[in-house]
Amino acid sequence: MANKLETLIESLRTVLGEAKIASLKNALGEVTIEVPAAVWSEVALQLRDDAGLHFEQLVDACGVDYSEYKDGAWEGPRFAVVYHLLSYKHNVRLRVRVFCADDAFPVINSVVDVWPAINWFEREAFDLFGIVFQGHPDLRRILTDYGFVGHPFRKDFPLSGYVEMRYDAEQARVVYQPVTIDPREITPRIIREENYGGC
Template sequence: MANKLETLMGSLRAVLGEAKIASLKTALDEVTLEVPASLWSEVALLLRDDPQLQFEQLIDACGIDYSTYKDGVWEGARFATVYHLLSYKYNVRLRVRVFCTDDAFPMVNSVVDVWPAINWFERESFDLYGIIYQGHPDLRRLLTDYGFVGHPFRKDFPLSGFVEMRYDAEQARVIYQAVTIEPREITPRIIREENYGGC
């Protein structure tokens, strides 16, 4: 396995060159390539089309919020998108990470033209993390309600949310209102072995 990963890393360095690689690492029998956001569209095409790579299948893509990573000691950009690619020809997988350059307005170029399967993955990431995918043909919420405020997978999003909806019998419709749930801390009951089972 190590030989296959070394071959992949060598091919990535040969095709992309040092300028297009922010970081290239191997951990847990996987290669992780970090690409600068400004070069992502160009690198995506090379990953798919270059004869040495041929990552023709996008398996998964997701957003990540690093704001509390490593107990809040994380230094660097807050938001990233991680892509998992597969090359059928070489039977190898690749993880690609692209950090958004602006934490206040996270944005990455869409690669829906390169891998059409990413369409809903980018929409999901936009909905849950607020990452904008520039050039996406239909970037709108996918999992939350149309009137939803905020992005629920961000680490600073409150667990109870901002609004709740309920049916109002007087108005005969569903209405939105401010959250009325009182936040509380639940401490689990501790079961001691000597008292367990009534023995």
């Protein structure tokens, strides 16, 4: 396995060069590279098409919010997209991380033309993190309702949300109302009640 990963690292450095790899790590039996957002589209094509790499399958992609990472000690861009690629030809996996340049309006180029399987993954990252994938053919919400306000996987999104949805029989439609949640007592009964258990 180590020999296969060393071969992959050598191929990545040869094909992509130092300018297209911001960082490269080999940990826990997997290689992770960080690619600048400006060259991501070009790198994605090289990862797929170069005979020495041949990552023909995208297994997974997800958004990440680093704002509270390492107990708030994180210094760097807030949003990233992490891609997991598989090469059937070389029987090896690769993790690619691409940071969005702007924290206020995170944008990254879509790679749906390179790996069509990423279509719904990009829609999910857009819906849950608010990351905009430039060039995506159908970028719209996929898990939350179209009228949903905010992006629920962002670290600054409130745990109870902003609005709640319910069906109103009188209006014969779904209505949104401000969240009304009563505070709960979360102290265990054995601490809260002195005579719990007959003692």
